[in-house]
Amino acid sequence: MNPFDLTGRLAVVTGAKRGIGFAMAEALAAAGADVIGVSATIEPEGSAIGRRVTALGRSFRALRADFNDPQAVADLAATLAAEPVDILVNNAGTIRRAPAAEHSDAFWDEVLQVNLTSQFALARAVGGAMLERGYGKIVFTASLLSFQGGINVPGYAAAKAGVAGLTKALANEWTGRGVTVNAIAPGYIATDNTQALQDDPDRSRAILERIPAGRWGRPEDLAGATVFLASAASDYVSGTVLPVDGGWLGR
Numbered sequence: 001m002n003p004f005d006l007t008g009r010l011a012v013v014t015g016a017k018r019g020i021g022f023a024m025a026e027a028l029a030a031a032g033a034d035v036i037g038v039s040a041t042i043e044p045e046g047s048a049i050g051r052r053v054t055a056l057g058r059s060f061r062a063l064r065a066d067f068n069d070p071q072a073v074a075d076l077a078a079t080l081a082a083e084p085v086d087i088l089v090n091n092a093g094t095i096r097r098a099p100a101a102e103h104s105d106a107f108w109d110e111v112l113q114v115n116l117t118s119q120f121a122l123a124r125a126v127g128g129a130m131l132e133r134g135y136g137k138i139v140f141t142a143s144l145l146s147f148q149g150g151i152n153v154p155g156y157a158a159a160k161a162g163v164a165g166l167t168k169a170l171a172n173e174w175t176g177r178g179v180t181v182n183a184i185a186p187g188y189i190a191t192d193n194t195q196a197l198q199d200d201p202d203r204s205r206a207i208l209e210r211i212p213a214g215r216w217g218r219p220e221d222l223a224g225a226t227v228f229l230a231s232a233a234s235d236y237v238s239g240t241v242l243p244v245d246g247g248w249l250g251r
């Protein structure tokens with residue numbers, strides 16, 4: 001028995017079109033899971049992640065939904081609750097950068113809606129259906145800003161601290177009923193989300209100097225933790241926020 005084997009499991013990955021979500025969906029498929037990939041702009045047919053998952057011999061379906069639209073999220077939640085989802089990776093997220101004194105209501109509302117409120121709506125619906133079947137694995141994408149405050153991103157820090165709290169709240173209620181709930185806190189990963197930091201020589205150097213691994217992370221660095229938290233290997237792990245950060249938090 002391989003405790004990391006996901007053969008026969010159905011996984012939903014939000015934000016699967018690119019970046020970290022792409023690598024997570026790919027890793028789950030490589031471990032044996034069929035995948036439903038969700039994002040705001042994913043192509044109904046022929047997406048890059050869809051082609052990658054099917055090349056790995058697994059089925060793929062794309063669902064498009066804008067997480068800044070509560071009705072679209074409610075519709076998506078109802079669709080997914082009717083599917084036999086074993087693994088929910090709540091990864092889609094956005095970031096808006098502006099100093100706190102100039103951080104607009106629009107920035108705050110969008111980041112809280114996409115990164116926290118929509119995550120709860122999906123977890124409530126899909127997790128509720130998992131509870132009826134007595135089995136499920138929920139994995140959120142948290143952040144180093146679940147632990148720290150960051151700079152110029154107050155809404156993002158508040159949302160990601162909220163994701164850590166939500167992970168623990170759901171785990172307390174659901175673990176004893178067969179549904180584990182955990183989060184991965186990626187360090188500084190080179191994706192579109194961090195392009196502004198990568199393009200700022202001072203910030204980029206300061207960040208790199210603090211990473212014991214000596215390099216920025218890559219999306220595929222999240223693969224192992226994702227499969228672990230989605231598989232039987234983590235059946236006695238719940239309510240945890242697992243940093244995958246090249247050692248950043250130890251400094």
Ligand SMILES: NC(=O)c1ccc[n+]([C@@H]2O[C@H](COP(=O)([O-])OP(=O)(O)OC[C@H]3O[C@@H](n4cnc5c(N)ncnc54)[C@H](OP(=O)(O)O)[C@@H]3O)[C@@H](O)[C@H]2O)c1
Pocket residue numbers: 014015016017018019020021038039040041042065066067068091092093094114141142143144185186187188189190191192193194
């Ligand atoms: N990169 C890092 O260093 C880092 C560190 C810690 C945490 N994270 C978190 O990791 C997650 C993935 O980020 P990433 O770095 O992979 O960023 P990314 O490359 O910008 O990808 C974000 C993904 O989320 C989707 N998304 C964004 N806004 C959405 C919306 N309104 N509705 C539906 N989907 C939406 C995007 O969909 P489309 O492709 O359709 O636009 C995309 O697939 C986020 O939760 C982020 O906060 C990232």
